[in-house]
Amino acid sequence: MFAFIIRRLAILPVVLLALTLVIVGLLQFLTPAERAAAYVTSEQQLRNLDKIIRDKGLDQPFLVQYWSWLKEAVRGNLGFSKASNKPVTETIAERFPATLELTLYALVPLLGFGVWLGTLAGLNKNKWIDQFARVFAVITYNIPTFVLGILLLVVFYGALGIAPGPGLISSETQVALLINPVPRVTGLLSIDALLAGNWSVFWDVLHHLLLPVITLATISTATLIKVTRGAMLEVLSQDYVRTARAKGLPERVVNLKHARRNGLIPVATLGGYTVIGLLQGAIITESIFGLPGIGSWGVDAAGKFDVPGLLGFALLAGVIVVVASLLVDVLYALIDPRVRFD
Amino acid sequence: MAAVQGTTPAPPSARSQFWNSRAMRRFRRNRLAVFGLFLVLLFILIAAFAPLLAPPPKVGNNCLRDLGASESGQVYNVFAGVFWKALVAPPQSCYMTARVNFQAQPSPPLQPVQSDVGEVRPLMGTSNGYDIWYGLVWGTRTAFMLSLSVVFFQLLIGVVLGAISGYFGGWVDNFIQRIIDIIFAFPSLVLIIVITSLLGKSLSNVILAFVVVGWAGYARLLRAEVLKVRSLEFVDGAKAIGATDWRIIFRHVLPNALTALTAVVVLDLGSVPLAAAALSFLGIGLPPGYADWGQIVSAARAWIQGPPGQPLAYWYVSFFPAMTIILFGLGWNLLGDALRDALDPRET
Numbered sequence: 001m002f003a004f005i006i007r008r009l010a011i012l013p014v015v016l017l018a019l020t021l022v023i024v025g026l027l028q029f030l031t032p033a034e035r036a037a038a039y040v041t042s043e044q045q046l047r048n049l050d051k052i053i054r055d056k057g058l059d060q061p062f063l064v065q066y067w068s069w070l071k072e073a074v075r076g077n078l079g080f081s082k083a084s085n086k087p088v089t090e091t092i093a094e095r096f097p098a099t100l101e102l103t104l105y106a107l108v109p110l111l112g113f114g115v116w117l118g119t120l121a122g123l124n125k126n127k128w129i130d131q132f133a134r135v136f137a138v139i140t141y142n143i144p145t146f147v148l149g150i151l152l153l154v155v156f157y158g159a160l161g162i163a164p165g166p167g168l169i170s171s172e173t174q175v176a177l178l179i180n181p182v183p184r185v186t187g188l189l190s191i192d193a194l195l196a197g198n199w200s201v202f203w204d205v206l207h208h209l210l211l212p213v214i215t216l217a218t219i220s221t222a223t224l225i226k227v228t229r230g231a232m233l234e235v236l237s238q239d240y241v242r243t244a245r246a247k248g249l250p251e252r253v254v255n256l257k258h259a260r261r262n263g264l265i266p267v268a269t270l271g272g273y274t275v276i277g278l279l280q281g282a283i284i285t286e287s288i289f290g291l292p293g294i295g296s297w298g299v300d301a302a303g304k305f306d307v308p309g310l311l312g313f314a315l316l317a318g319v320i321v322v323v324a325s326l327l328v329d330v331l332y333a334l335i336d337p338r339v340r341f342d
Numbered sequence: 343m344a345a346v347q348g349t350t351p352a353p354p355s356a357r358s359q360f361w362n363s364r365a366m367r368r369f370r371r372n373r374l375a376v377f378g379l380f381l382v383l384l385f386i387l388i389a390a391f392a393p394l395l396a397p398p399p400k401v402g403n404n405c406l407r408d409l410g411a412s413e414s415g416q417v418y419n420v421f422a423g424v425f426w427k428a429l430v431a432p433p434q435s436c437y438m439t440a441r442v443n444f445q446a447q448p449s450p451p452l453q454p455v456q457s458d459v460g461e462v463r464p465l466m467g468t469s470n471g472y473d474i475w476y477g478l479v480w481g482t483r484t485a486f487m488l489s490l491s492v493v494f495f496q497l498l499i500g501v502v503l504g505a506i507s508g509y510f511g512g513w514v515d516n517f518i519q520r521i522i523d524i525i526f527a528f529p530s531l532v533l534i535i536v537i538t539s540l541l542g543k544s545l546s547n548v549i550l551a552f553v554v555v556g557w558a559g560y561a562r563l564l565r566a567e568v569l570k571v572r573s574l575e576f577v578d579g580a581k582a583i584g585a586t587d588w589r590i591i592f593r594h595v596l597p598n599a600l601t602a603l604t605a606v607v608v609l610d611l612g613s614v615p616l617a618a619a620a621l622s623f624l625g626i627g628l629p630p631g632y633a634d635w636g637q638i639v640s641a642a643r644a645w646i647q648g649p650p651g652q653p654l655a656y657w658y659v660s661f662f663p664a665m666t667i668i669l670f671g672l673g674w675n676l677l678g679d680a681l682r683d684a685l686d687p688r689e690t
Contacts, residue, residue: 011527018524019533026540138374142671144616146623147664150639150646154660158646159653280531287624288643298532299624302539310536317532325527 001333008326015318020073023311024066032058038307041082069311078315079308083301088312091297096316097187098168099293102285103278104188105209106216110274114221115267118228119260125233133225141222145281149215149288156211164208166290173204212289216281220274227270231263238262265336271328276321369684378676382612385670389482393417393428393436396479401458402440408433437484439477439633442468448645448659469641469659472631478666480633485615485670488545492552492614493607499553500560501603505591507561508568518561525558531617535626543629548618556610563606567599605682612674619667638663 027035036052039045045052053059057068072079078088086094121133143151156163164170168189169177182189182196190209193201235241236259244258245251283295290296294316301309360366369375388395397414398405406414409432411424419425428436442449442457442464449455451467466474507518525533537551571577572595580590615635621627622636630637642663648655 011523015524015527019528023536023540026537029541138672138675142675143668144620144671146620146636146639147667150642150660151664153646154654154657158648161653165647276529280529283531283535284620284624298535299626302535302624302626305539307540310539314532314536317529318527321529322527 001330005326005330008322008329012319012322015322016315019314019318020069020311021066023307023314024069025062027065027307028062035307038082038305039080041085073315078312081297081301081309081312082306083304083309084297088308091309092294092312092316095292095294095297098189098291099282099286099295101188101190101205102209102212102216102291102293103282105213106278106281108217109213110217110220110224113217114224115228115264118225118267119232119255119263121225121229122232122236122263123255123259130229133229137222137225140218143218145215145219145284146288148218149211149285152211152215153288163211166288168208168291169201169204170208173201177201208289209291212285212291215288216278216285219281220277223270223273223277224267227267228263231266232259234266235259235263265332268328268332268335271332272321272325275324275328279317279320365684369680372680372683374676375680375684378673378678378680381669381673382677385482385673386486388479389486391429392479392483393432396440396473396476398428398436399440399442399462399473399476402442402473402476403435403438405433405436405438405440408435437480437633438631439480439637440473441471441631442473443471445471446644448656451658466662467658469638469645472638472641474638474658474662477633477638478635478663481635481638482666482670484545484628484632484634485618488549488552488618489611489614491549492556493610495549495553496556496560496610497603497607499557501564501596503557504561504564505568505595508565509572509587509591509595515565519565522558522562525555528555530555531620534617534621535624538621539626543627545628545632548621548627552614552618556614560603560606563602564599567602568595571595571598601685605678605685608674608681609678612671612678616667616671635663635667639667 032053033049035058036049036056039052039056040049057065060068069079076089080086081088081091084091084095117129117133117136121130124130140148153163157165180198182192182198182201185192185195190202190205193199193205241254241258244254249258279295282293283298285291286293286295287299294313297309298313298317300306301313354362394417397417398409398411399414400406406412409417409424409428411417416422416424417428442455442462445468448470449464449468451465452463453467454461454463455468464473464475466478468474503518507515533555534548534551537554538547541547541550568591577590577594580594585593618627619634619636619639622632622634623640624636625640627636628634639660642656642660645656645659647653
């Protein structure tokens with residue numbers, strides 16, 4: 001298993017090298033002056049475009065430019081992000097916890113509700129709950145994240161007024177935090193507030209995260225319901241389930257211990273896709289709800305032609321996906337003893 | 343010798359053979375599939391007849407001028423050149439959403455609103471001054487242009503590279519597969535965001551970005567199919583009578599692999615426009631003002647809350663675009679899922 005993990009981690013530098021090579025390569029389609037626009041933050045700099053081109057070596061051959069970027073990147077200097085007005089590494093450190101917070105909370109309804117409904121649907125094939133689960137899955141699967149987010153905002157914020165507007169905290173909490181700041185331990189504001197015993201901040205963050213979490217979890221939930229249902233149907237027809245029933249075990253024990261435990265194995269294979277799906281969903285969700293995570297920063301960087309920011313954003317996305325998929329695969333092997341690393 | 347004159351049944355026509363084939367019978371039985379097909383056909387008709395459903399306005403874009411017409415009604419005259427030009431090859435300016443005025447405040451459906459040429463009554467209202475109906479109808483055309491070209495190029499590159507990879511194997515296969523691994527190890531939305539924002543906002547750049555990340559899935563699929571088919575006897579037979587590699591790929595391997603590709607193509611035709619709309623929603627996709635669904639939804643973000651006392655006053659700015667997008671996705675998905683089930687030889 002150790003060799004497997006090492007081999008999978010070894011692909012990481014290759015992925016990141018290929019990715020950054022492509023991005024710097026794409027930049028070669030632009031003129032040096034256009035490339036310099038990525039570093040312009042003030043009018044005064046605009047007049048010194050030639051100096052920027054010279055300083056950053058933007059008129060150098062492609063590989064020379066890439067090499068100079070790579071040298072700095074390896075040293076941990078990813079440049080300065082125009083979009084966040086801070087160094088890229090600092091931006092990532094500051095904003096990543098918010099994304100983590102959103103996705104971790106989204107996992108709760110995603111796994112809980114998806115697995116629960118999928119199991120029920122599988123156990124009650126063609127009954128009303130199964131029909132409901134299938135219709136629910138078809139409908140939610142077909143609503144793109146950005147449309148769902150807007151619709152939820154229209155209904156719960158605009159019409160009913162029970163959900164808060166965009167942002168991670170309300171302005172009152174913002175003021176309260178300025179006076180009485182919550183010490184940063186994990187970086188996840190809700191957890192930090194909880195650790196500090198600051199309930200009002202904790203509830204405010206949860207309140208603000210409710211709609212984004214629903215938005216983010218919904219689309220992946222549909223896939224999870226479908227897969228869980230299919231896996232349950234498959235498992236329920238197995239001999240060992242029949243044996244368990246024949247032994248006279250209570251229906252509940254058969255369904256949950258014998259059937260569902262094994263039914264969840266194929267669900268675990270979804271892990272990699274779910275990670276990618278959540279990350280992509282987070283980019284859109286954060287932008288809709290104005291959450292200060294890396295997704296909204298990446299979109300901002302894209303809109304402002306912030307090349308260092310984009311490079312950092314893409315690098316981070318690559319690292320997250322490769323590492324998270326690896327974790328999922330290892331977990332998969334732990335829950336299913338039949339899986340061998342090869 | 344008295345031959346037994348049995349009435350041999352006429353061989354079934356090609357059409358009835360297709361209509362009564364197992365896959366078609368299975369497809370016809372599936373009511374959801376028929377509903378999906380209906381939705382898809384509806385959207386195809388909307389896209390095809392966009393110039394008639396949302397005729398070029400007198401003000402708002404340069405479509406009418408570039409068509410060489412002076413009245414919107416001219417597009418309905420089948421005998422005039424304007425009709426055919428608008429339908430078959432409308433100038434680029436027709437794809438810019440008609441802007442009734444420059445008022446950010448939305449105006450409700452069918453209510454009079456002041457424009458440069460007097461009062462008009464936009465069917466679905468306006469949002470940021472843009473005519474929502476015009477944007478949705480021409481946006482459907484944009485969606486199809488995008489999805490058809492993206493899927494065409496993805497298919498072209500994916501099929502060629504997948505076939506090469508599967509048929510020849512060796513280091514070529516290894517090289518192509520490692521590239522695909524890298525593309526797969528990455529969230530496609532991030533790559534698409536990076537590529538479009540670096541190259542600039544335009545329809546062709548969005549298409550390029552989608553093709554760059556999308557071909558890999560097709561290549562993987564086709565490679566697997568090729569590996570399956572390659573080991574069958576008829577390929578050995580073709581080799582034995584001296585068929586060239588390319589002839590075997592195109593005449594024997596590809597036709598057998600196409601079934602697997604069909605369902606994926608249909609699902610992609612539905613999902614690519616939605617992903618592109620998401621991109622435009624984020625402000626990274628098509629140029630501002632271009633008729634596309636994402637931008638119309640994006641404009642709705644500013645009008646989520648109505649004025650005090652009328653919380654749902656601006657319902658139309660988000661409702662119509664959202665419904666369009668949801669029904670489009672639903673139609674293609676039902677159709678794609680049903681096709682996948684119908685074409686799956688394992689199911690009975």
